[in-house]
Amino acid sequence: MFRAAGERRGEGMALLSLADCERSTGGFDAALDHCRAATAVFTGISDTWTIAWAGCSTGAVLNAVGRHADALAHYRSALGVFRDFGDHDSESVALTGIGEAYTGLGDPDQARSHLNAALDILVSVDDPRTGEVEALLARVP
Structure with a gap:
């Protein structure tokens, strides 16, 4: 629908939604393909913020x-x-993604530092995702 309407940003965001669905079901190659396609769309329209958002999806x-x-x-x-x-x-x-990456890389100090920075932001606005970040922190060795 977005492609047919020429709505490029919507197309890219839909591709990222498809990537998230594929990732959640273990379709990692397809997820990366969707992320790459979305990034190309966002780059084509010079949308800096959505390029960054696609980077988070790719990172995940x-x-x-x-x-x-x-x-x-x-x-x-x-x-x-x-x-x-x-x-x-x-x-x-x-x-949060940086913290997860550092956990995977075996750098607990950097993992904690980034996860705590994310937690500070979330706590400051009473965001319900604080529990998710606290759980990630609890798993850092």
């Missing part, structure tokens, strides 16, 4: 398949964009 898939260093690169890039935009909610998503 990469973390899920154990490619933590690759995930870290995507999340770091996204984090800078979200900070430039003053988007604290999305910043917390990137920080």
Whole structure:
């Protein structure tokens, strides 16, 4: 529908939704393909924020398949964009992903630092995702 209507941003966001669905069911290759396609769409319309958001989706898939260093690169890039935009909610998503990547890389100090930074943001706005981040922190060795 978005393609037919020429609504490129909507098309890209739909692709990211498909990527999330594929990731949740273990379709990691398909999820990465959707992330790449979404990133191409967002790059084509020069939408910096959505390119960063696609980086978070890509990072989530990469973390899920154990490619933590690759995930870290995507999340770091996204984090800078979200900070430039003053988007604290999305910043917390990137920080959480970075924390997960560092956990996977066996760097508990960096994992805790980033997860605690995400938690600080979420607690400051009484976000219900605080429990998820607290659970991630509890699993850091």
